[in-house]
Amino acid sequence: MATNTINNIEEVKEIFNRHLTEQKMRKTPERYAILEEIYSRNDHFDAEALYIHMKTKNYRVSRATVYNTLDLLVTCDLVKKHQFGDNLAKYEKSLGYRQHDHLICNDCGKIVEFCDPRVQQIKNMMGDLLNFKVTSHSLNLYGNCAGACEKTK
Amino acid sequence: MATNTINNIEEVKEIFNRHLTEQKMRKTPERYAILEEIYSRNDHFDAEALYIHMKTKNYRVSRATVYNTLDLLVTCDLVKKHQFGDNLAKYEKSLGYRQHDHLICNDCGKIVEFCDPRVQQIKNMMGDLLNFKVTSHSLNLYGNCAGACEKTK
DNA sequence: ATACCTGCAAAAGCTTTGCACAAGG
């Protein structure tokens, strides 16, 4: 199982739990099941893939709940939402992951993550310069993975 | 007329013209009309807004042609396509504009452009490091325009 | 008990596609 990440699932659930309490929202089994499913993955997935995967595991859940819960998890910073060029939102778990950005292969769709401190510098400087309070960002580099790209898109 | 930009419209048409010739594509009046319409704007617009605006000017054109032509213009680098967080493609003319990125206000939707040479440095370094040939990128900073934001969204 | 949440299906919104007709080369 792919849950050997920096934070174990119990810790994540606890954070979610606290958020739900603070916001006076209900602790439904669906919400925890979706959280668990997301944290068992290590990829960038879309809402439909998550939905299908839960169905496959015989977990009865609706698309509406998947979308609602994804929004909720994005709000409390346990999940990050991305747009990689197409009109399809992709998600990934975010807790315990260093802030990072993405390099996307135009041919095979492969996604590689990277960190660069200059991104933070740009955010700080541009915020000051243009009088914006910058709260988040999205940086995607597009190209192709030289050589070993198999167009498995 | 808002065509007092760095490159005049004739120059742009000439570039488009050359591209169409090279690609053995037809020089239809619709294509030039759409190009002209785009270059008369200085904002970030979506396909529907462009379509509506052409209709308003009594230019008979279809959505299909608008989408086709936008794709075509993106291909030949006369137009840039963006995704600012939502699932709605936004476009802007690109010729003669320094490469730039965007700062988007979450409250009022205002878009401010900026340039930072560090973006190019990041592209170069990450391409080398991860063995990718980086051909393009998208960097958006999200936040809010301190003070004077009127939530006119 | 009573909001809130869920499931289901329909609707909405952007974009693509199919087909018949038009027109560029």
Added chain:
DNA sequence: CCTTGTGCAAAGCTTTTGCAGGTAT
């Protein structure tokens, strides 16, 4: 002429919404 491009409408896809029934608190 022949093939590409266009208009129109329908279909496709992702995401949102409305409503009736369920359930956490």
